[in-house]
Amino acid sequence: MTTNSTTPRRAWLGFTLVLSLVGLVAMDNSVLYLAMPSINEAISPSAGQSLWIVDIYGFVVASLLIAFGNLGDRHGRLKFLLGGAMLFGIGSAGATFATSPELLIASRGLMGLGGATLLPSGLAIVSNLFPDAKQRARAIGIFAATFAAGFAVGPVAGGLLLDRFWWGSVFLINLPVVVVFLAFAPKLLKEVREARPGRVDALSVVQSAVGILLAVYSVKAAAAEGFSLEQLAIGVLGVAILVWFVRRQFTLEEPLLDLGLFRDRVFTVAVLTGLLSLVAWAAAGYLSGVYLQSVLGFTVLTAAFLALPGAAVLTVACIGTAGVVDRIGKRASLIASHFFIGTGLLLLMFTGTSAGAALYIASTVIAGVGYGLSFSLVAETAVAAVPAERAGSAGAIAEMSNELGGALGISLLGSLAAFFFRFLGPGTAGTLDTTLSTPGLSDETAAQAKDAFVTGLHAAIGVAAALTLALGVLAVRWLPREDRDTTAGAPDRQEQTVS
Structure with a gap:
């Protein structure tokens, strides 16, 4: 591998610039979890439109992540990074001032189109900024931690903004970061291409x-x-x-998708971990945001503060994963992630229509440990499980599993919760928020709607917990015993040239 001659100071400045964009991409997977009641009140989307507003972003990113990664190899990572940032900014502007559910869904889809170019290109450029193997390993770890932290703080940031501003502010904050990135990236970052780009x-x-x-x-x-x-x-x-x-x-x-990699059990467990951990996290985050505000009656600011402990634990766990792996090994850490997540989710099964805030905090704190371990280990475990010449494909599949998991969690488990609400609810409207805003609604009907929503919440969370715990058992059986392996300082698996 050849690298550019970027000075350490310039490398870290460029790295910080990329991280700002990575944090935004991750935040926009989850920033709407606490914002949906406000959006429902402002533009009145249907039940199906509400789900699309939240998860169309993740679906577009997941669907195009590998393709855009390959195209970036051929045509240049920096070009794709700049183009993706521009699309992300345009989509953010459209979402900020959307006046209908259809326009908001379309704008979120455009943001996803930009996001699909940012993640693989950003990681490749970051890897190339640091010729020293130890610095590169440290930078990639910070990159992963930033992405996980963005996921975690998205709902909190959304709640804090909504307490003082209108719902479009959760998208407006993207624009200054995008403008700064577009202004300075051409000066701080170098173009990166694969030496032998593949055909898409x-x-x-x-x-x-x-x-x-x-x-x-x-x-x-x-x-x-x-x-x-x-x-x-x-x-x-x-x-x-x-x-x-x-x-x-x-x-x-x-x-496009190297399915032969799934013959390796370790790789399969790693990818399934990335998929299911995000399925659980996204479903729990989205449904809990509605539960705290529309069932328990908390303000959006209070809901944001209730989400802080779990977000903090997740971020600390992600950053501290390397130390955990040094003490107990990668295998034990990955297995533990499933049981922390599953145990935390099970606590949400005991929430009710009159109380549940303490259980919610305990759930997010316990599950946050598991999420942090999972987010940090999945890509590394997947890449380490395959031959060096297939590492790029393995990393792309691991990233895609995260994005697809986040979207599937909301769409599939969110749809399961919506089904229970439609079946058990009063039939006044398709969503809890719309039902509760119906003029002249009786207390009895409101109580029935809340009961139906909580039942749907329990059903969705129960499925997520069962899948997560089952994968934990499978991991115990499939993951081989290991010597304490160290991945920091491993040789770079990508052959790249710089223009």
Whole structure:
């Protein structure tokens, strides 16, 4: 690998600039968790539109992450980073001043399009800033911690802003950071390309994106409106396209998604950990935000403060993962992450319509330890499990599992909660917030709506906890015993040239 001659001071300035953008991309996965009641009141989205507003961002990022990573290798990472930042800024501006659910969904999708270019390109550029292996390992660890911290503080930042400003402020804060990045990135960062860029299969990109969106749309439609022939046909078509996508990958010399990597059990456990930990975290964060405000009646500021302990623990756990691994090993740390997450989630099963704030705090603190370990270990474990020449594919799949998990958590488990609300609720409206804002609503009807929402919350969280704990048991069986391995200072697996 050849690297640029960037001075240490300039390297760290460029690194800080990239981190500011990475933090924004991560925050926008979760910044709406506490903002949805305000958005529901302002622009009145339907139940299905509410879910799309929150998770279209993650779906677009997950669907295009690997493709954009490959395109960045061919055409230049810095070009993609700058273009992605511009798209992210334009989408943020559109979301800030959106006057309808459709416009907000479209703007969030555009933000996702920008985000899909930022993560793989940002990591490649960061890796190239530091020729020293120890500095590079430290920088990548900070990169991962920043991404995890962005996830964690997103709801808190959203709540603090909403206490003083209108809901569009959660997107407006992106614009100054994007402007600063676009102004200074060309001066502080160098272009990075792979020495032997692979061809991107356009049909695979379309198959993966369309298949995921159609399948999830079918689930959302069933939860919000019930089963229908059209909804079932869309779901079957989505699944069929995804099966076509999988079969195509085995016929390509340069597949978009290297499915052969899943033959390795360690790699499979790592990717499933990344997927399910974000499924659980996103579903719990989104549903808990509605629960704290609309069921327990807390203000958005109070809800934000209640989320602080869990966010702090998650961030500290992510930063401290290296020390934990030194003491108990990577295998034990990864296994422990599942049981911390599962145990924390189970506490939410005891929440009710009149009390539950203390259980919520305890849940986020305990689960936060697991999330921090998981967010920090998944990519490293996945990459270490495969041959060096396939490390790039492994890292991209690990990143995609995080993004896809966050979107699936809200769409699938959020749809499960919505189904219970539709089935058990008073039938006044499709969401709890809309029901509670109905003029002349009786206390009995409001109580029934809250009971139905809490039942849906318990169902969704119960499924998330069961899946997480089951994967923990699988990890105990599949992950091999290890010698205490050290990954810091490992040789760079990517062959890159710099222009």
